[in-house]
Amino acid sequence: MAGTDRAVEIELIRGAAQAFAEQARTDALASLVARGPDWDKVMDRAEFHGTIPLLRQSLSRLPQAIVPASVQQALAERCRDIAATNLLLTSRLTRVCAALERAGIRVLALKGPTLAILGYGELSLRQFNDVDLLVSPADLSDGLETLRHLGYEFAYRLTPSQQRHYARAMGQVPLHDARGTLVELHTSLTDTAYHFPLGFDDLWSRRQPVVLHDHTVSSLGNEDLLLYLAVHGTKHGWPCLGWVIDLVQLIARNGSTDWPRLLHRAIAMRCRRILLLSLWLARETLGLELPEAITQACRADRVALRLADERHRRLLDAGDGESGFALARFHLRSRERLRDGLTHVWTTIFSAHLSDWQAINLPSGWEFLYPVARPLRLALKYFRPTVQRE
Amino acid sequence: MADPDLFDRRFVKPSDVLVQELVGEAVLLHVKRGHYFGLNEVGRAVWKELMTGIPLRQAYEHLLTEFDVPPEQLQQDLTSLVHDLLSHGLLEDARA
Numbered sequence: 001m002a003g004t005d006r007a008v009e010i011e012l013i014r015g016a017a018q019a020f021a022e023q024a025r026t027d028a029l030a031s032l033v034a035r036g037p038d039w040d041k042v043m044d045r046a047e048f049h050g051t052i053p054l055l056r057q058s059l060s061r062l063p064q065a066i067v068p069a070s071v072q073q074a075l076a077e078r079c080r081d082i083a084a085t086n087l088l089l090t091s092r093l094t095r096v097c098a099a100l101e102r103a104g105i106r107v108l109a110l111k112g113p114t115l116a117i118l119g120y121g122e123l124s125l126r127q128f129n130d131v132d133l134l135v136s137p138a139d140l141s142d143g144l145e146t147l148r149h150l151g152y153e154f155a156y157r158l159t160p161s162q163q164r165h166y167a168r169a170m171g172q173v174p175l176h177d178a179r180g181t182l183v184e185l186h187t188s189l190t191d192t193a194y195h196f197p198l199g200f201d202d203l204w205s206r207r208q209p210v211v212l213h214d215h216t217v218s219s220l221g222n223e224d225l226l227l228y229l230a231v232h233g234t235k236h237g238w239p240c241l242g243w244v245i246d247l248v249q250l251i252a253r254n255g256s257t258d259w260p261r262l263l264h265r266a267i268a269m270r271c272r273r274i275l276l277l278s279l280w281l282a283r284e285t286l287g288l289e290l291p292e293a294i295t296q297a298c299r300a301d302r303v304a305l306r307l308a309d310e311r312h313r314r315l316l317d318a319g320d321g322e323s324g325f326a327l328a329r330f331h332l333r334s335r336e337r338l339r340d341g342l343t344h345v346w347t348t349i350f351s352a353h354l355s356d357w358q359a360i361n362l363p364s365g366w367e368f369l370y371p372v373a374r375p376l377r378l379a380l381k382y383f384r385p386t387v388q389r390e
Numbered sequence: 391m392a393d394p395d396l397f398d399r400r401f402v403k404p405s406d407v408l409v410q411e412l413v414g415e416a417v418l419l420h421v422k423r424g425h426y427f428g429l430n431e432v433g434r435a436v437w438k439e440l441m442t443g444i445p446l447r448q449a450y451e452h453l454l455t456e457f458d459v460p461p462e463q464l465q466q467d468l469t470s471l472v473h474d475l476l477s478h479g480l481l482e483d484a485r486a
Contacts, residue, residue, distance in 0.1 A: 060413045080417050084426035087408040087419040124410050124417075179424065213408055 016058035050242030094215035114219040119249035130182035193347035230278035280308035397447040400484040
């Protein structure tokens, strides 16, 4: 990991995100542009962090002469691609939701287009590449049948037994159509070994409508969505600045967050530290203003502060990916209850995952050997960095 | 005026087409065909005029006042753009 001076390229990406959020700070952004960044690196990092649209939006507010014409053109082309992809995925989402609803299946849209509208007010400012939908576990079978009628099949080459195991363990079924559109049908917000007890019926009772091109779909209520983003980001080690921006944008656009209730709910679900480290990370990285009570709660949890600082430095230092061992350590420390962290890490080590089935195809009836084969295979990766990104 | 019949027509967006406005431009996506079309600033202004339901002739007159373009050039550009959009299924005759 880099030590001292932070690269101007990543500071420019962060500056563009801050300029977008605050509709200001263009002078700070202009100063960063004046330092002559390597624009190839800027584009590469912005792509990785999912912030190309925000970068273009913020740079468009500067005097055009200071940004090279070739960069403006490249950004414009990429933004057109992103907009088209987002439109296509949105149309897929509304079509699938309509089909599920006709079949009498309650469905909640997660992230993707609905988060783009809730957090940014429009579809084009957020990058996404799949459709995530949540249904009740009792509706999974009917939901899969509905999607099969629409032309969606299981996205990976797995046996029926492996598919069932995948769905149980991961809490979701990945499907794709003939054009490669990926739809993930979830029955829980996280995989089953990661403690986050928000059931479908509770989420449904607090749902909110989101209008997507004259279609109305249901999505998580703002508080549930905030908690979900904190958990989702923490589970993956906060690899992308775009995910932190999502959190900041959602809070900013929903000015009426009931912070005491949110913290109380997080405590009840044993996700307090996850919430606090996520909010502190957003504060340190993008200047999110937190109410005094939350700031005090963060400062009272030194582990949360250290974890947020660690993730902040990792986000902004253009280092290599993170080893599985380092991520496991982060997971253990991010839970206020040790057992929750240990359960997740234990399952990560000993339960067969997609990568195991794809690497070692054991015949039917011999799946009991995966809990032995997996840790051996993982041991080879512990000291090799991996990029954790969904 | 080139192709006067075209300029008397009104147009609508087909139901299979989605539109997204960007900085200084717009993207039209034909969902079924899976291809998209980019409109620059002028193209976007044309599109917005057409979506109000006015005939192309009236849109042309509005755009003459908005953009510093020779009338003949604007006529040619409008004719070319509308034909492109019609051929790609991104625009439909309102009478259809």
